[in-house]
Amino acid sequence: MHDALVYLNGEFQSLSEARIPVLDRGFIFGDGIYEVIPVYGRNMFRAKQHMARLFRSLDAIGIPNPHSEETWMTLIQKVMDAHPSDDQMVYLQVTRGVAKRAHAFPKEVTPTVFIMTNPLVLPSAQVRADGVACVTMEDRRWLHCEIKSISLLGNVLAAQHAAESGVTESIQFRDGWLTEGSSSNVWVVKNGVIMGPPKDHLILEGIRYGLLQELCEQHGIPFESRKITKEEVFAADELMISSATKEILPVVRLDAQTIGNGAPGPIYQQLYAAYQAAKHA
Numbered sequence: 001m002h003d004a005l006v007y008l009n010g011e012f013q014s015l016s017e018a019r020i021p022v023l024d025r026g027f028i029f030g031d032g033i034y035e036v037i038p039v040y041g042r043n044m045f046r047a048k049q050h051m052a053r054l055f056r057s058l059d060a061i062g063i064p065n066p067h068s069e070e071t072w073m074t075l076i077q078k079v080m081d082a083h084p085s086d087d088q089m090v091y092l093q094v095t096r097g098v099a100k101r102a103h104a105f106p107k108e109v110t111p112t113v114f115i116m117t118n119p120l121v122l123p124s125a126q127v128r129a130d131g132v133a134c135v136t137m138e139d140r141r142w143l144h145c146e147i148k149s150i151s152l153l154g155n156v157l158a159a160q161h162a163a164e165s166g167v168t169e170s171i172q173f174r175d176g177w178l179t180e181g182s183s184s185n186v187w188v189v190k191n192g193v194i195m196g197p198p199k200d201h202l203i204l205e206g207i208r209y210g211l212l213q214e215l216c217e218q219h220g221i222p223f224e225s226r227k228i229t230k231e232e233v234f235a236a237d238e239l240m241i242s243s244a245t246k247e248i249l250p251v252v253r254l255d256a257q258t259i260g261n262g263a264p265g266p267i268y269q270q271l272y273a274a275y276q277a278a279k280h281a
């Protein structure tokens with residue numbers, strides 16, 4: 001692995017040398033938040049929206065924002081510039097900082113800020129052409145899924161369930177209602193309408209949520225945010241997942257059942273093309 005330049009608490013250093021104290025509340029409590037920003041041709045895609053979500057996450061858990069938006073962008077840019085790949089995925093994380101172990105917020109503490117970048121590895125053309133398989137599972141995570149928290153044990157277990165099932169993603173349901181994947185949003189197409197679950201505390205509002213909504217508006221595809229049942233998911237004409245690192249992927253198998261006609265559908269093809277146009281614009 002390339003020993004990339006990273007940013008940690010005011011210093012640029014190589015990934016292999018970066019260290020944090022064991023009493024960091026990110027390590028002890030999972031007390032922090034993160035972002036994943038895709039980079040195409042050395043340009044961050046939807047940077048403004050990712051910054052806005054970063055600031056919302058910090059606000060939601062009461063960590064003072066350590067930097068202005070301008071400073072954030074400068075720090076990220078420096079890490080990006082040092083990386084050999086043109087297409088990258090920037091990962092940044094802020095924890096509440098280092099303090100004696102006690103659950104409630106420490107009084108005086110400085111947030112830990114970490115930025116790294118990796119090559120962006122997108123699904124291959126073959127995977128996009130074939131579509132992917134997913135499994136369903138009950139969503140047993142906490143009830144603040146709108147926060148991009150580093151406490152990801154529920155998501156880790158969901159991803160492991162998919163891995164052990166030999167599929168790409170777990171699609172989660174809470175009391176029979178669709179929520180999201182372990183690290184992706186889920187989209188259902190029925191009779192030409194694309195539907196996603198409401199933007200509430202039960203899902204993370206992916207940056208691709210707003211993007212898909214915009215792309216649908218531009219291309220005259222009806223778009224609805226509403227509660228979706230498990231039956232509706234299985235009866236979908238098309239099913240898709242979206243994330244920074246997957247872009248949009250067609251799901252053609254769910255548990256033992258074929259979705260639609262078992263091949264990526266026309267709405268997927270249209271949205272994928274629109275996505276490619278948007279990222280190169």
Ligand code: PDD
Binds near residue numbers: 155207242
């Ligand atoms: N995950 N829902 C969850 C639980 C996620 O973790 C993600 C992204 C998304 C999609 O959000 P976006 O469109 O902003 O990528 C939805 C990132 C990629 C990750 O944890 O690596």
